[in-house]
Amino acid sequence: MKKVFFSIFLVSLTLLNAKFLEYKAEIISIEGSIATIKNSPNVKIGSSGVVIHNYSNKHSTIVAKAIAIDKDSNYIKIKFLKFSDLQQDVLPVPVILPSVGDTVILNYLYNHALAITPNFKTYKEVIAKHKDINWLHPDLFAAKLFTDSNPSPNREDFQNICKDYSFALLYFAIDQNGYFVDCNSFKILNHENLDTKEDKFILPFYSRIKDIDTSLFNFGKSKIENYNNYYKMLLR
16 A cells, blocks of 8 residues: 555656656648647647757757647647847858757756745745746846836846746746746746735845836836736736
């Protein structure tokens, strides 16, 4: 009986840790900007990644971003997007398009993430629950917002910080719920309940950077008035 229980525990633990494992698959077919690859239970609609083109056994390059837009029991449909994360002004932009046989890597850069929480208590709970993830400290994002006089980050701001620090996973704590969100698609990938009650709110989110104000030249930007309402709208 103990062996059976231990086996079930190991399987459950494996499934828990496998939710954001990288998944690699070859492109089976392409129609325009949409491609087909084999399905995996580890991939959610909205998961993002990259397309790798192999020149030879020793040389390869990223030629596009990929986002899972649909799936059934056998296949995943992915959409190609321009990859510009490593773009350099002094280097030519690759013109190779994805082709059948290229490798797609989904759940790419999901081992690092940024947690957006209303207070330190909630932040500690999130970090403690997900020790397998390397968490970017929110001070780094808050410092950027402070420099830009931007007290209300939008989707583009989050996507830019993801690109700057090479990660693709966000976590939003809203109304005692936690949401894992893909940086590129901004789709919710997973949801969990949080125990910590949100009795104190630091705006725009928990960090040690204080007083992020707008400037005279940052038109349209104003401080967040309600933490939960703002981030609920952002994830819609």
